Amino acid sequence: MGDIAVRVENLSKLYRIGAKQEGYKTFRDSLTDAVTAPFKRVAGLLRGNAAAAANLNETIWALKDVSFEVKKGEVVGIIGRNGAGKSTLLKILSRITEPTSGEAKVYGRVGALLEVGTGFHPELTGRENIYLNGAILGMSREEIKRKFDEIVAFAEVEKFIDTPVKHYSSGMGLRLGFAVAAHLEPEILIVDEVLAVGDVAFQKKCLGKMSEVAGEGRTVLFVSHNMAAVESLCQRVYVLENGSLMFTGDVLKGLSYYVSAGVISQDSVDMLNHQDRRSAMTPVLARLRVSADSGLGTTSFRLGETVVFTVDIDPGTAVYAFASVNIGLYNHIGQLICKMKSNIQFTEELRISSRDSISCHLEDIRLVPGEYTVAVSFTNGKDVIDWVDKITSIQVLASDIYGTGQTERMNTGYIVPRVTWGRAEEVAKSR
Amino acid sequence: MQTLTEADTIASIPSTSQPEEQPYLHIKPSKGWVSLQLRELWKYRELLYFLTWRDIKVRYKQTVIGAAWAILQPVMTMIVFSIFFGGLAKMPSDGVPYPIFSYAALVPWTFFAHGLGQASNSLVGSSNLIKKIYFPRLIIPLSSVMSGVIDFLLAFAVLIVMMLMFGIVPTVNVIWLPLLVLLAMVTSLGIGLWLSALNVEFRDIRYIIPFLTQFWMFLTPIVYPASLIENPTIRALYGLNPMTGVVEGFRWALLGTDTAPGAVILVSSTAAVLLLISGAFYFRRMEKNFADVV
Incomplete structure (x- = not known):
């Protein structure tokens, strides 16, 4: 038993948070309450029930x-x-x-x-x-x-x-x-x-x-x-x-x-009713689909393959004249690895006035093998209209891209860039 | 507050078949009245010293006349009292010049009233500490009361100067003075503990304190002598206000007034000790909620 530093057993803490509002029925009720409430509180206090006296009825664990x-x-x-x-x-x-x-x-x-x-x-x-x-x-x-x-x-x-x-x-x-x-x-x-x-x-x-x-x-x-x-x-x-x-x-x-708590790796996810929508957002993002270059839905990709994200947008009656769709990938400890923004490429206006689908081809994926969660946001000009986190996750699998069988050496850092190693003179000659 | 049990004093851990190491701390909900944990308080005495020292050090920072405030308040009050009560109302003063009669009472009274006010607001004022770190919370009101000692000493020095001016030689009973100061301190702390714990949950207290001190001042023989009450039984009962004992004791020890406060002092001391003990237990009972509601 001597190797335990802290042992916690069934620890619970209840907080009292503020008053429960009771609707007043008549003016007379509210008037009598204003008069009697202080007495009730003092009575509660005398009984040693401080919480009742302070009128804290709502609780939270x-x-x-x-x-x-x-x-x-x-x-x-x-x-x-x-x-x-x-x-x-x-x-x-x-x-x-x-x-x-x-x-x-x-x-x-x-x-x-x-x-x-x-x-x-x-x-x-x-x-x-x-x-x-x-x-x-x-x-x-x-x-x-x-x-x-x-x-x-x-x-x-x-x-x-x-x-x-x-x-x-x-x-x-x-x-x-x-x-x-x-x-x-x-x-x-x-x-x-x-x-x-x-x-x-x-x-x-x-x-x-x-x-x-x-x-x-x-x-x-x-x-x-x-x-x-x-x-x-x-x-x-x-x-x-x-x-x-x-x-x-x-x-x-x-x-x-x-x-990735609550993230299920699916190749097609409804975003409209998603629980991880950030607060104060207008639900515009409708669905995210992830597929291979062939169009086949999947969430597993080998190093070097192409990942296709397709974002369905339902603007309702609104019109967005300077729209941008942004896709973020986060690694296993929640660090943002990359953010792909459509307005980097579409410098012209991207006008969205009705249901539409925007796709993003992430070619030659070079992220270190592992699991990545996907977030999508939708902006118009400078305003963030919609943002949904933890929509799905994709797996990047090691792939023997150099034909050497050394795939287990690809698991450090963040990316596996395309490189050529060799003696400096020979490499210079061959290029 | 959590029941803290030192490894060497713990007795209530259920013994399992294998000998279990005794925890340094056993954290569990407390129920009802809890012990005062005086031993732990003693362990934290250095913190008490530092908090008292901080209060003293900071009190007159950014004031122009600094510690002179400690003298100015009782002296000004004494002057006003001397003009109105001593001069105009011809209040009897047990054969002592009225200014020194009232000032000898105002010195311990100011100490008491300040300590009471500071202690009552101390917990609310230290909410950032209470929410972020553990230590015996009793230290907070305790240091508030103790930090008033310096002010008291300054005001007391003026009292000595006044006695020299009026040519009054203190009686041998002056040796009781430290105990009388202690009595004022115990009273101040006793009330302060009650009010500071209540103030955490009910900020009404903050508004009650000025009234309380004002009423209490007139219930204490400061502007008038206790000898106005002639019935000795009633005068002893008057000692239920512990400050009566303190104030009459100060006059008796320093100015040699003949209202030897035997019975009064006894009643006052008992009342003060009861206040302190009940205050401390009430404080400890409420303590577990301080961090959540302050």
Whole structure:
């Protein structure tokens, strides 16, 4: 049992969200209610039922029966859409809030980093804030004193250490906040989205520090929307959906589960009623068909083959004079690999005023063998009219294009370009 | 709040057939009244120090006259009281010059009223901390009350200067002064705990505090002497307002007024301690919702 760092059993969290509106029947009702409601609330309060007093009746399960175990030294990525319960889970594990039911056992000192620079006071200097923030994060004064120079060097704020933080640039403030947190030495580190802030150089530095921490054999629970960061840092991934744990396992499988969750690889998909239409869109995209050059519907292609996407458009009564159809391909960890826009080729206006079909021939597909999800958007001039994600997925299969049988060497990077290798002189001669 | 159980104190983990490692933390929903976790509070004493220090450091930043505010408020009040109550209304003052009679009461009163106000709004003011990091929440109102000590000392220095001016020598009872300050602090914290926890959910509290302190001030013998009440039983009951004990105690210890506050002090101390204990338990009971509703 000694190798478990965190054990979570049936953890659930119910949130109360706002008042349930009751329709008033008559003016007299509403008037009496206005008079009696405060008394009812006070009565509720006296009975110790604070929620009733605050009139919070609507509830939502932010987490529902989540169970898992994290082994010591494991680096686990927790992913999921907004509102899936990731932050709630971290808040419970870091004891900021209490679960409604279930329990968690944590075997080790926990350091939680849910925000960079928590408790920084703008009027205090960098030096003072390091001590304050360190104390808030649970470091002793001795510990902070010992690591002080290291923290300042990491944050690169030596010159401004005695300047009030309110005069810092936002980047400096973030660096200082992260620097303090990075010098925490907990056995179990809980990190929420802190890498999403700051410039690229800062993010790189944070990521570097994070992998250093992970490399020291500490247990890390890491929430991020940055799939590349999750892929490079984590060994295992938990996917949360609507408060439930949907997937636990190996990082690559988890990421592809998350990216392609609900994506079924079909060669003809109805887009009109698709669940992954982005919000506030006008449904114009009607159907996507994927086929081979021969016209035969398929979603599997060998390296070098031609992929044909056909997009059916139903503009209804609207007329789009400067239409563009755009097809995006995303890899297994959700990175956009390429975006094919019809207005790159059709610089003239593409007028769509009735049902129409636009096709795109992607010739000689050279993507690294694997699965790619497809998104389609429809724009008119500068406006995005419609956008549907995760419509289907296509598989690119390795193909022995050089006739050498070395197909397994094609699986790194993003693309497999057409190349010719040889001694420089000979190649130059033969071309 | 979550029931935090240190590995060395845990007793309630069901024992399985194989010996199970005891968790460092056991997170589960708490029910009803929960323990105060004073031991954990002690572990976080450095944070208490830093938050108090921050409050002191930041309080008079970006003000022109700075810490002089700590003196100005009670002194101005004393002048106004001396003119209206002492001068015009000829309020009795136990044989002590009225200005020093009222100022000796205003010094602990200001400490109490400030601490009360600061503590009551402290949780709401620290919502960003409460939502992002765990520590015993009791530290927040506690540091608010404690940060008033510096202001108190400044105002107290003025009191000493005034005593020199009026030629008043403190009695030997001055040794009780620290305990009287502690009593003011306990009262302030006790009320502050109740109000700060209520304020998280009901922002009504914010509007109640100015009234409360105003009424309370007139219920406390600040502008008038407690000796106006002649019946000794009623005067002892008057001590149910702990600030009565504090204020009369200050006058007794420093100015040598003969209203020896024996029974009053006892009643006041008991009331204050009850306030503190009930406040602390109520606070701990409500604590589990703080991060969700603040």
